[in-house]
Amino acid sequence: MATAPNDSKLQAHTYRRFKDGDHEWGSMHDKIFVQDTSHKCPTYIHKTPPCQGSCPSGEDIRGWLQIVRGIEKPPVGMSMQEYAFRRSTNANPFPSMMGRVCPAPCQDGCNRNDVDDFVGINSIEQYIGDSAIAGGFKFEAPEEMSGKKVAIIGGGPAGMAAAYQLRRMGHASTVFEQHPELGGMMRYGIPGYRVPRDKLAAEMQRIVDMGSIEIRCNTKIGTDVTVEQLEADYDAILWTVGCWNGRGLFVDKWAETPNCVSAVDFLEAFNKGTMKYTAPRVVCVGGGDTSIDVVSVSRRIGTLANYSENPEDSATSKLVHGDVADKVPATVTLTTLFPLEQMTAAEHEVQDALKEGVTILTEVMPKEIVFGADGRAIGLKVVECVMKGNMPEAKEGGKETIIEADLIVSAIGQFGKLDGLDDFNNGRNQINADSLYRVPGKAKHFAAGDIIRPHLLTTAIGQASIASETINQFLRSEELKKRPKVDKHHFDLMEKLHEAGLDPKSFEETKAEDLRGTSSADFAVHNYDDRSKNVIVPSSDLFLGHFAAVVRNKRTEDVPTAEEVLGHFAERMNPLAEADAVKEAGRCMSCGMCFECDNCVIYCPQDAVYRVPKKQATLGRYVATDYSRCIGCHICADVCPTGYIEMGLGE
Structure with a gap:
């Protein structure tokens, strides 16, 4: 259109x-x-x-834009769609997924903004990815193998991108994934109406089909397999475990209040299919894409007219819902520190949430939880705020508002779950890595993705690509090369x-x-x-x-x-x-x-x-x-x- x-x-x-x-x-x-x-x-x-x-x-x-438009011609016998797919996937093996959910910093950078409007880059990437799935395009992989094998801890976007890049270099890998299925945050953090599960499965399977990539799901390192076993069995180890702990609100008694939960847990419960409805009144604090997912999911799954359970039980997967036919809409509110136009969520996602019936309160910060007689939260008190640098401050004499709530969800950041991996924890529940994605002081160990610093899916994919090149040089006993100033494909x-x-x-x-x-x-x-x-x-x-x-x-x-x-x-x-x-x-x-x-x-x-x-x-x-x-x-x-x-x- x-x-x-x-x-x-x-x-x-x-x-x-x-x-x-x-x-x-x-x-x-x-x-x-x-x-x-x-x-x-x-x-x-x-x-x-x-x-x-x-x-x-x-x-x-x-x-790949030049290929789609017809300026760069494909080799004889290859279609435009396949040639664009092969050029695109040199860097990113998930064009169908990223064409849908990437917030597209490329479009913000597009020089065409100085003429009229940016090129719709992610829409064309989605076309390339969907065409590749429909056309059954496969990844090419060399027959000759190096004889080396890499352990990849985490089967999300970073881990699977690394498995893909390493296989192209001739290295086998084993992907250890704690969940039942591959995908990481693409599967368990983003709803299916944004990431269609059939296309996600196709892009994951295409990597596995390259061969010499073993998948071990439902396996947790530090519990099911020790680090010492990995070091003995593999030539290199790449940590791409993601961040599966949500940061709580900075208000008194957040951690001990039962019906205050993280967005990570809430979305994981929904995406696993165990949470099919939520509380009558949901308040989410955030402003980024994750918070939009929380409120949009809440509006879609609704609640029950005779709701009587503790909502945190389903929001943390302790309670498994059966199918329920008679649902009613939930009242859903999102609060953010910023004006509407400065929210970190993609603009179209914000507008979509408003259309779906979400109330958004802007330029307010949480002040305190309002408790009932039973010690459970019955509301969240917020106050008008201003930003001083990166920190919010309550306005002097700012208006206070109490938002009634049966469930309060925090979507203000994430950090890693490194239970049993204390030697890798940098004290912030993350793993340190240098500019080449080596873990300092840990021979054979490398890291990429959110566990270094939570950011975009596309960031994790890019880090995995560079980490794979470093691992390749390490496995081949080559001198590690200095990265270029503009480090791209x-x-x-x-x-x-x-x-x-x-x-x-x-x-x-x-x-x-x-x-x-x-x-x-x-x-x-x-x-x-x-x-x-x-x-x-x-x-x-x-x-x-x-x-x-x-x-x-x-x-x-x-x-x-x-x-x-x-x-x-x-x-x-x-x-x-x-x-x-x-x-x-x-x-x-x-x-x-x-x-x-x-x-x-x-x-x-x-x-x-x-x-x-x-x-x-x-x-x-x-x-x-x-x-x-x-x-x-x-x-x-x-x-x-x-x-x-x-x-x-x-x-």
């Missing part, structure tokens, strides 16, 4: 690189461009786009040339006596420089005037009203149709990489810039420059929409 771009951005869409009065260069250094004797000529510089720079998984987002022109059968020849094979003027030699890539590991291209380096305002193709959402929400468990996020996914990918501005617009060829007054012959061309090698014709006028760099051309040759 196409939606109109921001009106104010449309009205302001008159971008000009040079303004009235800009007829003189600002410095003597710049005046060299005015002359026809400039020593500067264009070079083609591959840089990282800010979408990828903002992606904690480090996905080559621009790359980058487009590799040499791989693309190899895929197209255009590998450069060896230097010795093409060496001539006179090596001046090597542009025609084939031992290197002519006038190209890969700076993607060091530079993220800002919108100021782009020619934004090239891009017309184009409406975004949005996914539709199945969000029930307050009257419809009870018992509504249909998937919330509907996928884009193929035509809409292709159109939305076409809005990508290809920041930092040529997307074959021909501006430089058309506007060059000397015909110095030319298209590379088709038989020698591929993505990233579409144009080149004849330096015998170039006069250094820099017009090509000015009209390059993507910031791919810089005037630098000769410096």
Whole structure:
């Protein structure tokens, strides 16, 4: 469904690189461009786009958008969908899941925000992931194995991403998971209407199907298996145990009040299927995506007209519910320290919760629990607050409100359960790790994901990828490499040339006596420089005037009203149709990489810039420059929409 771009951005869409009065260069250094004797000529510089720079998984987002839109062509015999899937999953093996639930920091970073509206990156990722499941695409894995085996503790997004990456490197692994099924927080922390269980199972199984990945569920390290056994049986150990303890509210008697529970326990009980209804009045304190899940679940499962049990028993899985037909809506309130527009939850999730009938009280902080005669909570007193740095303070004379409650849920943070693993506990119920994800002072031990620092699912996946590279170097007794400044999964022109059968020849094979003027030699890539590991291209380096305002193709959402929400468990996020996914990918501005617009060829007054012959061309090698014709006028760099051309040759 196409939606109109921001009106104010449309009205302001008159971008000009040079303004009235800009007829003189600002410095003597710049005046060299005015002359026809400039020593500067264009070079083609591959840089990282800010979408990828903002992606904690480090996905080559621009790359798979180029594939979906049809600019980068797949190898012979491979479909666009499969090629996009293979490029996407170099970094993230869960495109169907992350396309649905990732809060998409890539979209916040998208340079298109300075034109009209960001590219709907996660909607296209969902299309890629769903197409891969429908097409039955499998992961490729090398037949030759290293003979090494890694123990991975935790079968969530970090653990399974690590199993996937290590298998691609030729290493076997055993995944130890404490729950009955794989998925971690994707399965036990996020409701099924956001993460469809059939697609989650398909993406997990696709990793297991690579072979040499053993799964041991219902197994807890420190209880069922000792650390000493792991150290004896495995060549390396990766801790990806997640954070399964919820942080309580900072009010008196929280821990000893029975009907005060954590969001982690509440959502785990719902997602295991043991909690099918909740208390008549639920109050959740938070403001992030987890708190939205708590209140949305509470509205969906409702309560009973004759409710008589202790709600904490079902919310902590002590009580298992049977199916109940006659439910009534629950009254659900969410409190947050921040204004509505500053909540950390995704904006559309907040709006969905309001539509579903959740009451949201903003800019208030918990002050105290209100108790009944039996010592149970009957309400939560909150007071208006302001933020001082990262801490809330009650407003002087601020209004106090008592919210009646049968169940109070805290969704203000998480920490690990490290029972029986005291040697790994850093004192904050987390595990320390260095920049290469090694556990300090523990040979063979590595860690990734929330147990290092609770954050996004995509962060855990990105950490697992880097940890897997470190483990690979460790297992092969290689020197551990310094990580690049922009530590992402980058487009590799040499791989693309190899895929197209255009590998450069060896230097010795093409060496001539006179090596001046090597542009025609084939031992290197002519006038190209890969700076993607060091530079993220800002919108100021782009020619934004090239891009017309184009409406975004949005996914539709199945969000029930307050009257419809009870018992509504249909998937919330509907996928884009193929035509809409292709159109939305076409809005990508290809920041930092040529997307074959021909501006430089058309506007060059000397015909110095030319298209590379088709038989020698591929993505990233579409144009080149004849330096015998170039006069250094820099017009090509000015009209390059993507910031791919810089005037630098000769410096």
